[in-house]
Amino acid sequence: MTVSLVGSSLWRDRQFVLLVSARVVSVLGNGFARVALAFAVLALPGASAGRLSLVVACQALPQLVFILVGGVIADRMSRPRLMVLADVLGAAAYAGLAVMVLTRHAPLVAMCMLAVLAGMATALFAPAMDGLVPSVVPAGRLQQANGLLRVGTNSSLLLGLALSGVTVALVGAGWALALNAASFVLSAALTARLRVSVRPRGRSSGWADLREGWREFASRQWLWVVVAQYSVVVAALNANVGVLGPLTAEQHFGGARAWSVIVGAQAVGTIAGAGLAARVRVKRPLLVAVLCTFPAAVPIALLSAEAPLWLIAAAMFGAGIASDVFGVLWATTIQREIPQEVLSRVSSYDWFGSLALAPLGLLIAGPVAASVGTSQALAGCAGLIVLATTAALLSPRIRTLRAAAETPDGTASPPQAAEHPVGEESADSDAGPASDVKRRAQ
Secondary structure (H helix, E strand, O other): OEEOOOOHHHHHOHHHHHHHHHHHHHHHHHHHHHHHHHHHHHOOOOOOHHHHHHHHHHHHHHHHHOHHHHHHHHHHOOHHHHHHHHHHHHHHHHHHHHHHHHHOOOOHHHHHHHHHHHHHHHHHHHHHHHHOEOOOOOHHHHHHHHHHHHHHHHHHHHHHHHHHHHHHHHHOHHHHHHHHHHHHHHHHHHHOOOOOOOOOOOOOOHHHHHHHHHHHHHOOHHHHHHHHHHHHHHHHHHHHHHHHHHHHHHHHOOOHHHHHHHHHHHHHHHHHHHHHHHHEEOOOHHHHHHHOOHHHHHHHHHHHOOOOHHHHHHHHHHHHHHHHHHHHHHHHHHHHHOOHHHHHHHHHHHHHHHHOOHHHHHHHHHHHHHHHOHHHHHHHHHHHHHHHHHHHOOOHHHHHOOOOOEOOOOOEOOOOOOOOOOOOOOHHHHHOOOOEEOOOOO
């Protein structure tokens, strides 16, 4: 493992700066929306926990349902253009929610429809964003680009979350939602200035495109193994962050203030982790990435044991570092190994598989905690993360896949032969020195 201090050259790349700026602005707005939407719904006449759950579910479900469609569309048209369209839909959704909250005329059906529109915007945006980075930066700078991009978005999200409570308290949740709508408009304006060449594609049906994306996904053992691993890991993490962690904080650490310290420590860790991942160089990126999943189990186990708050927060900080090292290495590997023309579809299968069990984790966490106790439920979540990660390490491809060698001009030599039939293109044959970017829009 080596550490590279190169990376400042990317900040002189106008295309990369535009992309980072668009993402930072949009994620800052989303930080406001995460808090504002909940308080906006609860402040309306007839508000209830059930009403809030329904609105949030209407936003979350389309993200899972339409993510595969988003991947097909992103591989058919200009990715920046699709991202602009998604930003416009998001702006319309949050502007509508802001108007309803500010006028205090918010029919439940209308709020749910706008929440569905916001979820669809995310489903269209994420695969397009994941397929864009290799078109914006040289192949040999992908890891640096992913790391720097995540430093910016993680910092922006943390700032948005920190300012959202103050904004809601000073001017109200409606205006905070309006700020999020404005952030989408600004993000769309910045993204529209990106200039990325579009490869012409032959005509085919949507189902044929989905099948082709599935073949590319399923033919790579390392890819579907990690996605299967993360379907379990994400479900366990959701159960902890959404239900079990807050319950434990309420029962043993004094409530919301203690929990905010814990999740804040993780957020700061993600910024440090992304910065580290932008610089570190490893020969076996998938092996390191999967090993970086183990620390996620540590703070959950400490919560289960009712360890001191400072120790749990320190463990969450470490888990945050590890999670973003995983994210950058995983994104870069996919960008280098998957052909550009199917990258968004493969990314959509990655999203779909990784999130498939997330609602289940939230759904059963409460009943399980009530049945066996919160501490035992947390111990079970930590155990699931360890078991799923250990199982993933059994894959030979995860242990042996090597990173592409970087050349002095920032391009990358071809990586190991990928696990797909002879005659298919490698990822780097498409990436080229002209550029492309990727991975999880937060």
